[in-house]
Amino acid sequence: GRTTSTRVAVVGGSIGGMTAAGLLRDAGYQVDVYERSPGPLSGLGTGIVVQPELVRFLLERTTTTLEDISVPSSSMRYVDASSGALIGATDDSWRFTSYNALYHRLLENFGLERYHFSCNLERLVDHGDQVDLTFSSGETAQADLVVLADGGASAGRRQLLGITPEYAGYVTWRGLAELDALSASTRAFFDDTFTYGLLDDGHLIAYPIPVVDADGHTRRALNYQWYWNVPAGPELDELMTDRNGVRRPTSVHHHDLRPELLAEFHSRASERLTNTFVELLHAAEEPFVTVIADADVPQMRVGRCVLIGDAAVTPRPHAAAGGAKAAADAWALVAALTDGGDDLDEALNRWEAQQLPVGRAYLQKVRRMADVLQHGGSFTPGDPANRFGLPTVVAG
Ligand code: FAD
Structure with missing residues (x-):
């Protein structure tokens, strides 16, 4: 055959x-x-929400269990990120994994002989x-x-x-904060939930993810993203220019960020966000920036x-x-x-x-x-149109 x-x-x-x-x-x-x-690739501590299709291969074709690669949460929370006011919350269980957890198991399964x-x-x-x-x-x-x-x-x-x-008109700052770098109240606020921090001109998200250390032990950490609207042109070019003066096309990783840019990230957080978010963003050791584009x-x-x-x-x-x-x-x-x-x-x-x-x-x-989300529109808690996942397409 x-x-x-x-x-x-x-x-x-x-x-x-x-x-x-x-x-x-x-x-x-x-x-x-x-x-x-x-x-081997590294996801730089990036979190990924578990969808059935994402983990289906590992669960059906390897000994991996969902518990091995992910952590749970029980709600979605919608907060005004500038005032801290709660907009709404829904009971909604998701599990979160990380790029590295998935990739390493997929690579281990396939082996290196025919992975070039x-x-x-x-x-x-x-x-x-x-x-x-x-x-x-x-x-x-x-x-x-x-x-x-x-x-x-x-x-x-x-x-x-x-x-x-094509550039979508905004970038995202991503970072990972250790739980023990946060106060007890901030930790309690973000753990066990998926948080949306809504703003008039952008938004944040935060959720726990598993981080696997060198001994194979898994701990929880908090992954966040903060999406900034940045017009294409000089402003974007400046943002995406690294400490060696090179204009990066997609991401500027933490060790390549210009110090003044990191300072702006932190000061903008302090000016614009409620304390809980400021603490989370400041606790992340290696934030980095990525452009959002689609095709x-x-x-x-x-x-x-x-x-x-x-x-x-x-x-x-x-x-x-x-x-x-x-x-x-x-x-x-x-x-x-x-x-x-x-x-x-x-x-x-x-x-x-x-x-x-x-x-x-x-x-x-x-x-x-x-x-x-990027233009201060109404992002209604629990709206099924905004629920995570692939759409169901009815064949025509
Ligand atoms: P990629 O993961 O992009 O892999 C492409 C591979 O091809 C890479 O290994 C690259 O090195 C290699 N490559 C590139 N060019 C060449 C070449 N010329 N020759 C040989 N190799 C090449 N998805 C989710 O399901 N859940 C989430 O929660 C989620 N969150 C996200 C958050 C952010 C900020 C971003 C940016 C993405 C997120 N995604 C999420 C999307 C997810 O990361 C991608 O959709 C997914 O990684 C796509 O997988 P892929 O294998 O198609 O491509």
Whole structure:
């Protein structure tokens, strides 16, 4: 049959790529993962809200349990971040994990033998029945099917569709605070809940995440984000210029931040936010800044190449399901490839027809949420339109 001899190249070894790689290998395909990074990836302590699709591979195909990789909360809280006034609260249970917790288990499961670091995809040539891949090192690979899981700045998407993400008009400051760096009252305020801090011109979120230390022990810490509206142009360029004068395209990591920028971050917090948030933001040791951008796509398949996760539709983060979308694309792809007959083209078309509407509807959802959250609109506690997760799309 097709599976034992079909060679699949997965480009990008993160959430989407590793989920696809694990599933395809389990289904009998010859799978190689090509990852740009020279070594294991680090999510810099970034929190991720658990959606069923996000963790499905680890729970169904490995010995990992939900408790191993996540911590629970029991409510969502909506606060005026400048006055501290409570706007509302709902009973709503979510679990939170971290990028590192997911990635390390996915990598451990797949192993390093066919996970190739330092492979930055530069060019694809599709011959119809085979695709040639060329990496920056000059090395090449051949595959019968290419799964492009190379994220929001996808080189594959740029080459195949000419699409790059568009700046959304705001950035996010992210950080992680240890619980014991906070007063008892601030700790109690943020733990066991997902907090929205609403402002007229932006918003904050905060929630607990698991942090795994070198001995494998897991502790809770508080992850936050503060979204600032920043017009494209000189103001954004200044914000994204690091201590060596280099204008960074996506993120300025903590150790590269200009000291005056960090000082502005702290002073703006003190001026604009109620004490509970100020304490949280000041307690984080290594805050860093990332631009928010998104991209829509008209298709997820070009010949023998498919785009999954952020490499297809790149969403803004507000409904906490970008990683889940990447994993869902992977599950659906493998289902389409293994369900039907031997017609690869038909299977890929069927997959695209199923997943493209999900990605595009999700993008509309997070753009609508951003319109409200970043511009002081009414963000009603418990509004189902703003509930985390992928939208349900009814096939037309
Ligand atoms: P990525 O995780 O971006 O991985 C792409 C991979 O491809 C990387 O490993 C990269 O190094 C590699 N790569 C890139 N270019 C090349 C190349 N040319 N050649 C080879 N390799 C390459 N999602 C959730 O589900 N829940 C959340 O709570 C959540 N919160 C978020 C908060 C923020 C602030 C942000 C920015 C995102 C958040 N997300 C969340 C989204 C989530 O992080 C992404 O949607 C998810 O990581 C997408 O997975 P992916 O595998 O498609 O791409």
